[in-house]
Amino acid sequence: MAGETIITVVGNLTRDPELRTVSSGSTVVNFTIASSSRQFNRNTNQWEDGDTLFLNCSAWDSGRTSLATNIANSLSKGMTVIAQGRLTQRSYQAQDGTQRTVVELRVDEIGPSLRRATAQVTRQSANSGFVGNQQGGFNQNAGYQQNGGGFNNGGYAGGASNFAAPQQQAPAQDPWNTPDSGSSSFGTFGAPAEFGNDSGEPEF
Structure with missing residues (x-):
């Protein structure tokens, strides 16, 4: 104030x-x-x-x-x-x-x-505020630890495998999600008809 x-x-x-x-x-x-x-x-x-x-x-x-x-x-x-x-x-x-x-x-x-002193900190759980993964937080003997990895016993214990990114689904109208009708790995992109000209104009 x-x-x-x-x-x-x-x-x-x-x-x-x-x-x-x-x-x-x-x-x-x-x-x-x-x-x-x-x-x-x-x-x-x-x-x-x-x-x-x-x-x-x-x-x-x-x-x-x-x-x-x-x-x-x-x-x-x-x-x-x-x-x-x-x-x-x-x-x-x-x-x-x-x-x-x-x-x-x-x-x-x-x-x-x-x-000139040492102290041990015990974190309290609360209904509001950040409480980690409900099983993590500050432990008076091990420092910061978190379920599934993070800092544990004073060192980094990994845990990235437990935090894989969620799979995403392509939009229903995604033009890049259309099945390939041709044999080329690039589909039909670059064909003459793609540019509105299917005449005898030579290719690039």
């Missing part, structure tokens, strides 16, 4: 994501990302942590995705994550009756950082 502020932040989760269901029945997850800047100290010749930004984040399940649920099942306190989303501002009334305003990140995409 035009006018939205989209940012990408890299940091560590300060707590386990909290999954809950709101009064409308929607599922939301809340968590906080601590992102610290790094700066080089020329006096000590070492990298040092600068100021830390604590950013409150939220994500929601929808009819097409289970983002909130996936976050709660995949991420935990201390993990380094990469998150992209839209900065939003909301107001609420605190317990002491005062009106407060907070800025938070509405997360659209998030995943663990692989700089």
